Amino acid sequence: MKRRDFVQLAGLGLGSFAIPFQMMGNPVSIEALLEMPLTVTQKKQFADAALNTARSGGATYADVRIGRYLNQFISTREARVQNITSTESFGVGVRVITKGTWGFAATNDVTTDGIKKATERALAIAKANSKFQTEPVRLAPVSGYGEVSWNTPIQKNAFEIPVSEKVELLLSANAAAQKNGANFASSNLFQINEQKYFASTDGSYIDQDIHRIWPTFTVNVIDRASGKFKSREAMSAPMGMGYEYLIPKAEDKLSAPTGMILYRNSYDMIEDAATAARQAKEMISAKSVEPGKYDLVLEPNHLGLTIHESVGHPLELDRILGYEANYAGTSFASIEKLKSGTFNYGSKQVSIFADKTQPGSLGAVGYDDEGVKCKRWDLIKDGILVNFQATRDQVHMLGQNESHGCSYSQSWSDVQFQRMPNVSLAPAKEPYSIDEMVKDVEKGIYIAGRGSYSIDQQRYNFQFGGQVFFEIKQGKIVGLLNDVAYQSNTQEFWNSCVKVCDERDYRMFGSFFDGKGQPSQVSAVSHGSSTARFNGVNVINTGRTI
Amino acid sequence: MAILSKEEAKKILDKVIGFSKADGVEANLNGNDGGNIRYARNSVSTAGEDSNVSLSVQTYFGKKSGTATINEFDDASLEKVVRRAEELAKLAPENPEFLEPLPQQTYGAESKTFIESTAKITPDYRAQAAADSIIPATKKDITAAGFLEDNRGFSALSNSKGLFAYNKSTGVDFTVTMRTNDGTGSGWVARNFNDISKLNTTEASQIAMEKALQSRNAKAIEPGKYTVILEPNAAADLLGLMIGGMNARQADEGRSYLSKKGGGTKLGEKIVDERVNIYTDPWNEEVPVGNWASGGMSRKKMDLIKNGTVENLIYDRYWASQKNAEPTAFPGNRIMEGGNASVEDMIKDTKKGVLVTRFWYIRAVDPQTLLYTGLTRDGTFYIENGKIKHPIKNFRFNESPIIMLNNLETLGKQMRVASGGGPGGGGSSLIPAMKIRDFTFSSLSDAV
Numbered sequence A: 001m002k003r004r005d006f007v008q009l010a011g012l013g014l015g016s017f018a019i020p021f022q023m024m025g026n027p028v029s030i031e032a033l034l035e036m037p038l039t040v041t042q043k044k045q046f047a048d049a050a051l052n053t054a055r056s057g058g059a060t061y062a063d064v065r066i067g068r069y070l071n072q073f074i075s076t077r078e079a080r081v082q083n084i085t086s087t088e089s090f091g092v093g094v095r096v097i098t099k100g101t102w103g104f105a106a107t108n109d110v111t112t113d114g115i116k117k118a119t120e121r122a123l124a125i126a127k128a129n130s131k132f133q134t135e136p137v138r139l140a141p142v143s144g145y146g147e148v149s150w151n152t153p154i155q156k157n158a159f160e161i162p163v164s165e166k167v168e169l170l171l172s173a174n175a176a177a178q179k180n181g182a183n184f185a186s187s188n189l190f191q192i193n194e195q196k197y198f199a200s201t202d203g204s205y206i207d208q209d210i211h212r213i214w215p216t217f218t219v220n221v222i223d224r225a226s227g228k229f230k231s232r233e234a235m236s237a238p239m240g241m242g243y244e245y246l247i248p249k250a251e252d253k254l255s256a257p258t259g260m261i262l263y264r265n266s267y268d269m270i271e272d273a274a275t276a277a278r279q280a281k282e283m284i285s286a287k288s289v290e291p292g293k294y295d296l297v298l299e300p301n302h303l304g305l306t307i308h309e310s311v312g313h314p315l316e317l318d319r320i321l322g323y324e325a326n327y328a329g330t331s332f333a334s335i336e337k338l339k340s341g342t343f344n345y346g347s348k349q350v351s352i353f354a355d356k357t358q359p360g361s362l363g364a365v366g367y368d369d370e371g372v373k374c375k376r377w378d379l380i381k382d383g384i385l386v387n388f389q390a391t392r393d394q395v396h397m398l399g400q401n402e403s404h405g406c407s408y409s410q411s412w413s414d415v416q417f418q419r420m421p422n423v424s425l426a427p428a429k430e431p432y433s434i435d436e437m438v439k440d441v442e443k444g445i446y447i448a449g450r451g452s453y454s455i456d457q458q459r460y461n462f463q464f465g466g467q468v469f470f471e472i473k474q475g476k477i478v479g480l481l482n483d484v485a486y487q488s489n490t491q492e493f494w495n496s497c498v499k500v501c502d503e504r505d506y507r508m509f510g511s512f513f514d515g516k517g518q519p520s521q522v523s524a525v526s527h528g529s530s531t532a533r534f535n536g537v538n539v540i541n542t543g544r545t546i
Numbered sequence B: 001m002a003i004l005s006k007e008e009a010k011k012i013l014d015k016v017i018g019f020s021k022a023d024g025v026e027a028n029l030n031g032n033d034g035g036n037i038r039y040a041r042n043s044v045s046t047a048g049e050d051s052n053v054s055l056s057v058q059t060y061f062g063k064k065s066g067t068a069t070i071n072e073f074d075d076a077s078l079e080k081v082v083r084r085a086e087e088l089a090k091l092a093p094e095n096p097e098f099l100e101p102l103p104q105q106t107y108g109a110e111s112k113t114f115i116e117s118t119a120k121i122t123p124d125y126r127a128q129a130a131a132d133s134i135i136p137a138t139k140k141d142i143t144a145a146g147f148l149e150d151n152r153g154f155s156a157l158s159n160s161k162g163l164f165a166y167n168k169s170t171g172v173d174f175t176v177t178m179r180t181n182d183g184t185g186s187g188w189v190a191r192n193f194n195d196i197s198k199l200n201t202t203e204a205s206q207i208a209m210e211k212a213l214q215s216r217n218a219k220a221i222e223p224g225k226y227t228v229i230l231e232p233n234a235a236a237d238l239l240g241l242m243i244g245g246m247n248a249r250q251a252d253e254g255r256s257y258l259s260k261k262g263g264g265t266k267l268g269e270k271i272v273d274e275r276v277n278i279y280t281d282p283w284n285e286e287v288p289v290g291n292w293a294s295g296g297m298s299r300k301k302m303d304l305i306k307n308g309t310v311e312n313l314i315y316d317r318y319w320a321s322q323k324n325a326e327p328t329a330f331p332g333n334r335i336m337e338g339g340n341a342s343v344e345d346m347i348k349d350t351k352k353g354v355l356v357t358r359f360w361y362i363r364a365v366d367p368q369t370l371l372y373t374g375l376t377r378d379g380t381f382y383i384e385n386g387k388i389k390h391p392i393k394n395f396r397f398n399e400s401p402i403i404m405l406n407n408l409e410t411l412g413k414q415m416r417v418a419s420g421g422g423p424g425g426g427g428s429s430l431i432p433a434m435k436i437r438d439f440t441f442s443s444l445s446d447a448v
Helices: A003-014 A040-056 A112-130 A163-179 A269-284 A300-312 A317-321 A335-340 A434-439 A490-495 B006-019 B075-091 B123-139 B201-214 B232-244 B248-252 B317-323 B343-348 B401-406
Strands: A061-077 A080-098 A101-107 A146-151 A184-200 A204-223 A228-233 A253-255 A261-263 A292-298 A352-355 A376-381 A423-425 A443-448 A453-455 A461-464 A468-473 A476-482 A484-489 A497-500 A507-516 A521-529 A532-541 B024-040 B043-061 B064-070 B142-159 B164-180 B186-193 B224-230 B278-280 B302-306 B333-336 B352-366 B371-384 B387-391 B395-399 B408-418 B428-444
Touching (some): A040 A061, A040 A080, A061 A163, A080 A163, A204 A507, A228 A269, A269 A476, A292 A300, A300 A423, A300 A521, A453 B371, A484 A490, B006 B024, B006 B075, B006 B142, B006 B164, B024 B123, B043 B123, B064 B075, B123 B142, B123 B201, B186 B201, B186 B371, B224 B232, B232 B352, B232 B401, B232 B408, B401 B428
Parallel strands (some): A101 B043, A146 A204, A292 A443, A423 A521
Antiparallel strands (some): A061 A184, A080 A101, A204 A228, A352 A376, A352 A423, A453 A461, A484 A532, B024 B043, B278 B333, B352 B371, B371 B395
């Protein structure tokens, strides 16, 4: 399997989506994924080799991550399998502080000698960089946890499900789409297992086994006569679950007022593919939106991305401090705004929390990648900005003495840094259903699914599309719309939030390959919410002729 | 052992091919040594090095194939990886689109992709490069944030049809953002080379600092259609998306901007201004790339857009076999012919317009029309009567590169720019600055 080929094929199937290059490990056989190369005792011995080398080399702190990262990607189109790739990436990353400066080195030579050499390189890098260090590293205290472990509470390990069963599901989804009018259908299943062992000079030895899964598809309907084509992607969410997510359960299905079925903790891929084809067909002749101000009703599988971009990223402390200035950017949300205690991020309906313990979420782990136990905390309370997201070496800049547990690295070979936890909009406490919400709207658009998204480098101005758009007139859904995108400003948008549905509608959206940092790394994170209403948002028409 | 010579790589690959009992086998051996330094807040934040060599073996029986990998190279390990790939191939479903590997290909001359001095970059070199940005910034009340990444690597491929190909390369990528400490000005610069001797981080940092100082206290002007001068990095982002979409299969299937109403593709049709010429050339001295691509396909010089007309689409081997077309190696670089005008010349020649340093967060809005949205960033200026009048607040745009290249006014000088994916990843492009009329800015952003 050639990496570039796979990237190209995936790009074909998923439009603007591309598998990040760095996610790919080395291809291995399927059986090899179930092997365990090292026992916990061996991992501890290797970890101690790194920690002892670091100490004797003058490090004031060191941590070591022995990681085995397994991925399986299955890619199909119509009635055939395009690719089944099983990859494994195994190695060790060592991070040290010496002379107040970080140094990091990684190696795939997982032997005592290889690990010692990597540690020595990390020490040499830290020493070289300390010459220009103006801000010595200051770590928030963490007590050592001793030898502990944590596993994603999966019911069915996706790597143990026969490939033939997974292929059959994807091909059945493609067939359902084609039966319902799709000219083309491609589907993919991503499965990830991170087996990571963390140890630090603070006295923690943490063994974790983390699972994530993402089934998705794209269907295309083509009208040759007019030359038009339309697509609709899956309404699934990537989840921190096992294969049980792909076994549909009636209690996880929600009926939207549009007639669509939406999904919570399990997903009916075949049913959704059939609906997608019918919708894409309908879009060929749907009316083009009249630009102007609309009340938007945003369902969780759409709103999750808006939360991610306009709340999740701007509240990352490393961005706010300027550590991401050369790439992702900085943030409009400043430490001054936080400390004022009065910054109106949103309306009173808006309470947004960070939580790395939410069951089923992509970001759920027991401990982060610098050995901090994970927790839940508030970011926005009743519309007021109350906190950010931070790691051990930065949280002191907020005047806080406890890390939020937001450190993550995509692999053993990349240095860990601050990554977004699950960031979610709290559902309304008083009962309010999605049917009631639609009934209350006079001129609006109901938007479902993740579409085009773009936001500036300080997270003020954004533009979002979606998968499907329904026009709402006088409290009723009247039909599909084309060419819809909305533009707004973060603070203005969240202050236009007038209603949030209650917890009956609450479900998670996920970003499986969220990019940040240089070299760029991906992470996976969930965003929960119930459907929410935003009044008077600017909608543009994106139709063009070339 | 990350960089193996041609002979060392061939010796390992010959053994691998010899161990196979399948109908056929293809083996890829890749190695990479990389290093980087990142700084922000006028101080080094992270730095690291990594090293990896891996062997990937694909075997097949009929149209069933399997792949396995290993990073140990003794004989027993090599035989083990071949057996594992064979077991996997026997279990795999048939892929009707599977094609047997290619026989030995004729490759053009070796491309100058490997530069010894780049391969020898040390942590001290990287630390000094960062210092060359940080020290001048601190003297001007500016905060520097930057990233330097270098790599050296090799790729070798061999198969049971007798094909062998080898290439080694080096690369360095440097970007720096300078922000004024009052938070109102920001400037950016990017450099991408195979040869480290061409990189001058002091000079690059100086340009970013000047942009930061000049862009302070930007004024808002109304969104709308403007004449724009796009610096090469801004132009390259949109062009890259257009070129990346020149896939023959998608066009034939009716789901591309190159699909035609009523069926068929726009191959041979004029789609943009006749002054637009875009091609790929592995031997271009400014942007050399390896002379072979995946599967050992030979890379050639090839026109993509000639005089505004679609000259070639990219056919993978399977689709080419279905359409009776020549398969096309995936382009390793993208070159757009430019003109002689400097950005300064183009400004002098502009009555009213906007100078764009770069775009940010570009995302597809409509694949049918290739409509993209994104924002200007790190140096956006209003031009009036041939002069930069004042900095302006950033704009969001909604524009298609097809519409943009139909509204071409002037082509400027070319510059090498990164195509994304770091120095060892996405290849490089040679793209001119360009002046475009009626570029659509749809809203204002307060971001600096």
